[in-house]
Amino acid sequence: MSISKQAIIDAFLFRHACKEFDAERSISDADFEFILETARLSPSSFGLEPWKFLVVQNPTLRQKMLPHVWGGQKQLPTASHVIVTLIRKTGFMRYDSEYVQSFMRQVQKFPEDAALARTAILKKFQAEDFALLESERAMTDWGGKQTYLALANMMTAAAMIGIDSCPIEGFEQAGLQKVLAAEMAIDLNAWGLAYLVAFGYRKAAPARPKTRQEQAAVVQWFR
Numbered sequence: 001m002s003i004s005k006q007a008i009i010d011a012f013l014f015r016h017a018c019k020e021f022d023a024e025r026s027i028s029d030a031d032f033e034f035i036l037e038t039a040r041l042s043p044s045s046f047g048l049e050p051w052k053f054l055v056v057q058n059p060t061l062r063q064k065m066l067p068h069v070w071g072g073q074k075q076l077p078t079a080s081h082v083i084v085t086l087i088r089k090t091g092f093m094r095y096d097s098e099y100v101q102s103f104m105r106q107v108q109k110f111p112e113d114a115a116l117a118r119t120a121i122l123k124k125f126q127a128e129d130f131a132l133l134e135s136e137r138a139m140t141d142w143g144g145k146q147t148y149l150a151l152a153n154m155m156t157a158a159a160m161i162g163i164d165s166c167p168i169e170g171f172e173q174a175g176l177q178k179v180l181a182a183e184m185a186i187d188l189n190a191w192g193l194a195y196l197v198a199f200g201y202r203k204a205a206p207a208r209p210k211t212r213q214e215q216a217a218v219v220q221w222f223r
Contacts, residue, residue: 007160013210015159018166021078021200027163032081035199038157042150046122048103050093050143051150052191054084054184064179071170072196079198084180085147086191090139095122140192147194158199168196
């Protein structure tokens with residue numbers, strides 16, 4: 001790989017939660033396809049991709065979402081692109097679901113013996129190791145954690161090509177899900193809501209510098 005370490009650190013220093021975008025500037029199709037590709041290629045537990053990314057460009061749809069997104073009042077109207085990320089619900093992510101069984105064979109291309117062996121491992125993981133099958137919430141949280149891997153990759157990739165972003169968790173889940181169902185035909189029996197993320201170009205420089213704890217405060221070594 002030819003990317004310098006400093007270039008990567010510079011991208012992290014550049015990235016911030018952009019509160020308002022320059023509504024006159026749009027991300028090119030090629031650049032946004034690149035961002036989406038980093039989401040598609042992101043890792044997930046057992047490689048089962050429990051996500052779906054809705055790219056909401058229609059201004060009317062964004063306006064209908066806005067009353068339920070208190071953390072995106074400036075971002076939704078001004079962003080070049082907005083993604084709503086969904087999580088597959090328990091019925092799809094169980095070890096014995098049609099989705100998982102088909103995914104192992106059709107997407108991951110495992111031969112039958114390998115698919116059966118992985119099913120046994122996934123069953124133990126879900127039922128015993130992490131006790132995910134005890135509640136819908138546990139499974140949803142498991143899927144949600146994985147969608148954040150894609151979020152981090154999208155935001156970092158965007159920063160590396162000079163594009164700003166803002167992850168948004170400030171929303172009323174029930175109200176926003178009703179909009180997704182009514183306006184975008186999202187099946188709420190199959191999908192839950194993880195987060196929104198807006199992309200574009202900053203209208204102004206960040207109001208304050210990036211602050212983080214020193215590495216020594218968050219890293220502990222055991223040699």
